[in-house]
Amino acid sequence: MLGLLAPTDARWASVALADLDAVLRDHAHCEMKAASHALSLAARHPDDLALVRKLVALAQEELAHYDQVLGLLASRGIALGPPPVDEYAAALHAAVAKRQGSGGSIAPKARGLVDRLLVSALIEARSCERFKLLADAMGEHHELFRFYSELFAAEARHHRDLVDLARGVADGAAEGGTLLVTERLAELAALEAEIVRARATAPDRATIHG
Amino acid sequence: MLGLLAPTDARWASVALADLDAVLRDHAHCEMKAASHALSLAARHPDDLALVRKLVALAQEELAHYDQVLGLLASRGIALGPPPVDEYAAALHAAVAKRQGSGGSIAPKARGLVDRLLVSALIEARSCERFKLLADAMGEHHELFRFYSELFAAEARHHRDLVDLARGVADGAAEGGTLLVTERLAELAALEAEIVRARATAPDRATIHG
Numbered sequence: 001m002l003g004l005l006a007p008t009d010a011r012w013a014s015v016a017l018a019d020l021d022a023v024l025r026d027h028a029h030c031e032m033k034a035a036s037h038a039l040s041l042a043a044r045h046p047d048d049l050a051l052v053r054k055l056v057a058l059a060q061e062e063l064a065h066y067d068q069v070l071g072l073l074a075s076r077g078i079a080l081g082p083p084p085v086d087e088y089a090a091a092l093h094a095a096v097a098k099r100q101g102s103g104g105s106i107a108p109k110a111r112g113l114v115d116r117l118l119v120s121a122l123i124e125a126r127s128c129e130r131f132k133l134l135a136d137a138m139g140e141h142h143e144l145f146r147f148y149s150e151l152f153a154a155e156a157r158h159h160r161d162l163v164d165l166a167r168g169v170a171d172g173a174a175e176g177g178t179l180l181v182t183e184r185l186a187e188l189a190a191l192e193a194e195i196v197r198a199r200a201t202a203p204d205r206a207t208i209h210g
Numbered sequence: 211m212l213g214l215l216a217p218t219d220a221r222w223a224s225v226a227l228a229d230l231d232a233v234l235r236d237h238a239h240c241e242m243k244a245a246s247h248a249l250s251l252a253a254r255h256p257d258d259l260a261l262v263r264k265l266v267a268l269a270q271e272e273l274a275h276y277d278q279v280l281g282l283l284a285s286r287g288i289a290l291g292p293p294p295v296d297e298y299a300a301a302l303h304a305a306v307a308k309r310q311g312s313g314g315s316i317a318p319k320a321r322g323l324v325d326r327l328l329v330s331a332l333i334e335a336r337s338c339e340r341f342k343l344l345a346d347a348m349g350e351h352h353e354l355f356r357f358y359s360e361l362f363a364a365e366a367r368h369h370r371d372l373v374d375l376a377r378g379v380a381d382g383a384a385e386g387g388t389l390l391v392t393e394r395l396a397e398l399a400a401l402e403a404e405i406v407r408a409r410a411t412a413p414d415r416a417t418i419h420g
Contacts, residue, residue: 029256036249043242046290053280060273063266070263080256 001132002125002159003185006193012130013137019206020144021078023134026207028069029083030127034120034158035062041116048172054165058158065151072147088126088209091195092119096188106180110173114166118185121162122192123209128155130208211342212335212369213395216403222340223347229416230354231288233344236417238279239293240337244330244368245272251326258382264375268368275361282357298336298419301405302329306398316390320383324376328395331372332402333419338365340418 001007016023035058042055073080096119106114131152138145163185170177211217226233252265283290306325316324341362348355373395380387 032249032253036253039242039246039249043246046239046292049280049284049290052290053277053284056273056277056280060270060277063270063273067263067266067270070259070266074259074263080259080262082256 001129002156003189004122004125004129004193004196005189006196008126008129008133008196013133016130016134016206017137021076022206023208024069024072024076024078025081026084028066028073028080029086030208031062031066031069033083033086033089034123035059035066037116037120038062041113041120045113048169051165051169054161058161061154061158065154068147072144084205084207086207086209088195088199089123091198092123092192095191095195105174106170106177107173110169114170114173114181114184115188117162117166117169118181118188121159121166121185122188124155124159124162126192126196127208128152128159131155211339212366213399214332214335214339214403214406215399216406218336218339218343218406223343226340226344226416227347231286232416233418234279234282234286234288235291236294238276238283238290240296240418241272241276241279243293243296243299244333245269245276247326247330248272251323251330255323258379261375261379264371268371271364271368275364278357282354294415294417296417296419298405298409299333301408302333302402305401305405315384316380316387317383320379324380324383324391324394325398327372327376327379328391328398331369331376331395332398334365334369334372336402336406337418338362338369341365 038055038059042052042059045051070080096115100111100115131148135145135148135152138148163181166185167178167181170181174180246269248265248269252262252269255261280290306329310321310325341358345355345358345362348358373391376395377388377391380391384390
């Protein structure tokens with residue numbers, strides 16, 4: 001799905017479904033982190049007004065989702081609490097920082113931006129896959145089925161938007177930029193899959209990327 | 211206006227009007243900073259779900275304004291560029307950090323939050339005053355008159371919302387919290403006025419808080 005190279009362990013959905021409070025808490029933090037990350041990328045690239053506006057629009061949508069999840073927490077009397085450690089995202093960012101791609105003729109600043117956009121795109125893809133698994137495990141009569149089905153579609157769209165933004169940046173930075181993005185996305189998807197496989201031995205956490 | 215203790219130097223509006231490109235660029239960054247600050251406060255207080263939701267709603271509105279200003283920049287062919295140094299905000303944050311109020315019986319964490327909310331409230335008040343001066347200097351036939359008149363009203367509302375949030379935090383943290391907020395707001399407004407007066411000898415910058 002969406003270029004992901006390792007499917008989520010089949011046991012994950014039942015672990016998540018058994019502790020929906022924890023899933024909702026973690027999910028809320030994921031939306032906030034996605035919004036903050038989009039805004040920090042926007043703030044770092046004030047030279048590209050079109051990119052900034054698209055990232056701000058993305059952040060606004062993430063914040064709207066964040067507020068939707070917070071509304072669910074409030075109506076269920078669940079405390080938000082501090083964010084759980086997101087080992088998946090930490091491992092992904094660390095792996096990308098370690099294995100810098102050659103990036104062909106793209107300047108380092110644009111290459112870093114492309115990588116950050118593609119990492120965000122992969123995280124959206126993984127959230128998308130998990131929301132789909134969760135909705136399927138819930139079944140259509142579950143009170144949160146529609147919510148997770150709608151978010152599943154939104155995450156897929158964010159994935160595509162972020163890859164498109166990366167292509168735009170790479171195209172503006174070097175000839176053949178689009179091709180470089182396709183190659184880099186495959187490399188990063190392989191890294192992401194390694195991380196997911198390494199964690200699949202312990203699918204015991206009711207978190208979005210647990 | 212809104213409890214501000216020093217009016218802006220009368221020359222500011224003509225300096226600003228003479229370089230609206232610079233004002234718009236600076237204004238854009240101010241909206242982004244206000245959004246980021248609200249989100250960082252929200253992220254630091256996940257224990258107070260109602261506060262988080264109000265801060266997120268504030269951030270969403272700041273981002274909508276940010277995008278409006280970016281739209282004006284785009285339509286005028288103005289580059290956003292990196293944020294100018296905001297000496298006013300830096301001086302205000304530094305002064306507040308240096309002169310910690312006693313805060314009565316409020317615990318340090320809540321006291322820090324109250325201060326941050328009140329500093330944000332004062333920055334909104336100053337923006338509000340400046341937008342009003344700018345709109346008045348423009349006159350109602352100027353293409354940006356309506357824009358700055360609407361934002362003037364929004365900033366006044368943000369000022370009140372932030373003071374209300376501070377009152378809510380202080381009330382939850384100590385008996386007589388509301389009174390403490392009134393006292394602290396007066397102290398911080400005096401600090402803000404000192405900074406504005408010190409800068410009034412050189413109203414030569416076309417920035418929102420220049």
